[in-house]
Amino acid sequence: MxxxxxxxxxxxxxxxxxxxxxxxxxxxxxxxxxxxxxxxxxxxxxxxxxxxxxxxxxxxxxxxxxxxxxxxxxxxxxxxxxxxxxxxxxxxxxxxxxxxxxxxxxxxxxxxxxxxxxxxxxxxxxxxxxxxxxxxxxxxxxxxxxxxxxxxxxxxxxxxxxxxxxxxxxxxxxxxxxxxxxxxxxxxxxxxxxxxxxxxxxxxxxxxxxxxxxxxxxxxxxxPEAFSRPLAGRVYIARAQGLSRRALQGRLAASPRVLDAIIAGDAVRVVTREAGISDPARVAGDLAGLTLEPAEPRFEDAFVATLREIEPARGEEQPLMRGHGARQDGEEIIRVRHLVRRFGDFTAVKGISFSVRRGEIFGLLGANGAGKSTTFRILCGLLPATDGTVAVAGYDLRRAAAPARRRLGYMAQRFSLYPTLTVMQNLQFFASAYGLTGRRRGQRIRWALETFDLADYADLNSSDLSLGHRQRLAFAVALMHEPDILFLDEPTSGVDPLARREFWRRTSALAEAGVTVLVTTHFMEEANYCDRLVIMAEGEVLAEGSPEDLKSRVRSAALPSPTMEDAFIGLVGRRQEAGSA
Missing domain, CATH: 3.40.50.300 (P-loop containing nucleotide triphosphate hydrolases)
Structure with missing residues (x-):
């Protein structure tokens, strides 16, 4: 003692x-x-x-x-x-x-x-x-x-x-x-x-x-290893020829032999319910071309496995959106050219350019003070640009910000719910704010309550909800009017791993349905869910590409399998070294 x-x-x-x-x-x-x-x-x-x-x-x-x-x-x-x-x-x-x-x-x-x-x-x-x-x-x-x-x-x-x-x-x-x-x-x-x-x-x-x-x-x-050690022989990296990582994750997550399945780079990380199930046919039935590579268990695997015993995974869910159709690869839905934003003598964003295609999950990452939040607010129409052009859903934000905003769904970092209103009252308020009326308004409110399992909490003030349920409500609110583009600002900050997995499963389904998603996050492993990323530093675009592209830029003999955090730190570190040279 x-x-x-x-x-x-x-x-x-x-x-x-x-x-x-x-x-x-x-x-x-x-x-x-x-x-x-x-x-x-x-x-x-x-x-x-x-x-x-x-x-x-x-x-x-x-x-x-x-x-x-x-x-x-x-x-x-x-x-x-x-x-x-x-x-x-x-x-x-x-x-x-x-x-x-x-x-x-x-x-x-x-x-x-x-x-x-x-x-x-x-x-x-x-x-x-x-x-x-x-x-x-x-x-x-x-x-x-x-x-x-x-x-x-x-x-x-x-x-x-x-x-x-x-x-x-x-x-x-x-x-x-x-x-x-x-x-x-x-x-x-x-x-x-x-x-x-x-x-x-x-x-x-x-x-x-x-x-x-x-x-x-x-x-x-x-x-930490005392928690992860019992999962030896139950963790794999899965790949399947001809199947996207999102589709593969969905197939594996639905398997009764799989406890957890998350996107990890260009593959899917799988935790099975039992040890030694290395035969792909036993894991995913008739899924052709599936390969399973053993991986070392991590603490997060153990944490999720423990929580799954307490809170089993949810069953089948309703579709989140209707009418968007298949994604049209190559069609630009967000276009940023030479964007500048000044605050007095300080230039927060310095002439950046990038574009986002329909149906993409696009990550906007950066160190604190990099200009990421300023850029995000401009794209949402919450802050005017000093110079440059920003087109969202075909609208120039300088001339037609209001029509563009009607095409957007926005989920703020602190969820922007009204704490003294009940769940039902929040849904009613935001449905009206988005211009939903009559029968359509009632349909969307019922959809939100059913799809996000909020019906039992309809009469509770939003301030009395758990963080995970507040996140569900905020996500439902952002989707009430079935937007073409979804802006997510630190959407999983503080929520538990199961809620994070549920959130990303829904977000991936939206992208597959053709919704464009722009997201900021400090969880670097979540950046793996993005199709492409921009990393900002000192108001400029430091790097752009897929998660695997960015990891490849810091791969070396000393770091043969870099994580997204390694990529972020390595790329930002090079910028800092170049600036001090």
């Missing part, structure tokens, strides 16, 4: 009372070893933030006990603050203060003397790469830089235990990797203990141990 920095014993926590009570945690027991990185892995709504706040004494448990560095979080709460550094999801930076002024403020709050703070400031600025930006207002930093500054403020007094609540959420892969480098260095040089929560399942591999949390319960704790 002496080697444990944190012990959580049988902790439960609920919010509200009576029929409105929400059980955030139930019977949670975990431990965190000193000098190690422990990951708290799970989707939004799993209870990660509640557990973090309990551990630093901000909440008191309803049942059970928590000891931090030997101190009880209730009986000795005043002493807890001296041994814990807590970085919440939205760290309290003062955006109207500079980087240096934020550091000075947190140094004052932590009682650091002048000599200690001078040494620590130098170390942290070098570690985070923020030294050139100490005079910049915090509000003018990119998302990744804000997270680094928040982490630096948390590390000022070198706490024995760091509680980091989703420090990498919403930041690009380059910033994620840099944040992890900072965390590792602090553990190695100061022996700091870290409990870190994340919704990115690939980050489990970076941890010494992981706690798998789902709906307020612990599903398991141990090294």
């Amino acid at each position: 002496a080697d444990r920095a944190l012990v959580v014993d049988g902790v439960s926590k609920a919010f509200g009372a009576g029929d409105h009570a929400i059980q955030a945690l139930e019977g949670v027991s975990i431990h965190v070893e000193r000098g190690r990185v422990t990951g708290l892995i799970g989707p939004d709504g799993a209870g990660k933030t509640t557990l973090m706040r309990l551990c630093c004494g901000l909440y008191a448990p309803d049942a059970g006990a928590i000891r931090v560095m030997g101190l009880d979080t209730v009986a000795q709460s005043a002493r807890i603050q001296a041994v814990v550094g807590y970085m919440p999801q939205r760290f309290g930076l003062y955006e109207d203060l500079t980087v240096q002024e934020n550091l000075d403020l947190y140094a004052d709050l932590n009682g650091l003397g002048s000599a200690e703070r001078e040494q620590r400031f130098g170390e942290l600025m070098a570690m985070t790469g923020l030294a050139p930006f100490t005079g910049r207002l915090a509000g003018r930093l990119s998302g990744g830089m804000k997270q680094k500054l928040g982490l630096a403020c948390t590390l000022l007094r070198r706490p024995p235990l760091m509680l980091l609540d989703e420090p990498t959420v919403g930041v690009d892969p380059v910033s994620r990797r840099e944040l992890w480098r900072i965390i590792y260095r602090e553990v190695e040089t100061a022996g700091t203990t870290v409990l870190l929560s994340t919704a990115y399942l690939d980050e489990a591999a970076r941890c010494d141990e992981v706690v798998m949390l789902h709906r307020g319960r612990v599903l398991g704790q141990g090294p």
Whole structure:
């Protein structure tokens, strides 16, 4: 027990009372070893933030006990603050203060003397790469830089235990990797203990141990490989001649012998229900030309397998759209030429050009501050261009933005639902906003409730839905008027892997029906679902091509099988090196 920095014993926590009570945690027991990185892995709504706040004494448990560095979080709460550094999801930076002024403020709050703070400031600025930006207002930093500054403020007094609540959420892969480098260095040089929560399942591999949390319960704790090892002999990379990867994924996902099937580059990653089913005929029946190549299981495979036991896959679904017909390869539906957008003296988008064809899933990726969000808002008709031309569905956005918008469906990052309206009222409102009337309006509302399994929640306020159900409602709203083009802004941020798979299955079906999809995401593995991608950096198009094209540009003897994250980091890194040369 002496080697444990944190012990959580049988902790439960609920919010509200009576029929409105929400059980955030139930019977949670975990431990965190000193000098190690422990990951708290799970989707939004799993209870990660509640557990973090309990551990630093901000909440008191309803049942059970928590000891931090030997101190009880209730009986000795005043002493807890001296041994814990807590970085919440939205760290309290003062955006109207500079980087240096934020550091000075947190140094004052932590009682650091002048000599200690001078040494620590130098170390942290070098570690985070923020030294050139100490005079910049915090509000003018990119998302990744804000997270680094928040982490630096948390590390000022070198706490024995760091509680980091989703420090990498919403930041690009380059910033994620840099944040992890900072965390590792602090553990190695100061022996700091870290409990870190994340919704990115690939980050489990970076941890010494992981706690798998789902709906307020612990599903398991141990090294990442302890979860993935039991899936040996059940994971394959599947290919089939003459069959698109989307069609192959659909066939495999429908097989009773398959637990999970996701697109992975030019192939499909398959997890079977039993080990040793390497005969293609046993996996997919009469599917001709199917090959199965064994693959090493990953933590995400194990997480999904565990969730599938709790929540079996849904059955057959209704078609999402009618009347679009087959996709017409080669027909441009979005055309961008020499697009420029300035904000005062700052040029956010610098003369970029690309096009998107009907029925494509097209990814718009970029580091924080790359101009990706600005470009996305221009294409949606939410922001005017300074220069250049943008044509959407045949309409020039400079002259006919309103007619173009009627052809679009838009799913915002935070879903843009009305929280005080019920599910039914949200559907009714957006149906009217899209101009649906009479019988057609009623048909589309019934379609949304049935297709997205929302009928049982029709009278609930949207704010009372789980994140996965809010995502379903937002997706249904975006499709109410059967748009030709669908804009998806970080559509799966924070939702669990099963909801993400359901979402991409629906999106792929839309593309097959001829709907054009433009998507932004920070989940690099999701970029594999795209037909083509643009990676932006510093307001310019850095690279364009299929996922496999982009991976091939960073493939080497040292990196023979690059992931999309490897491709993103490698291509952005080359740009940064060229700029500093």
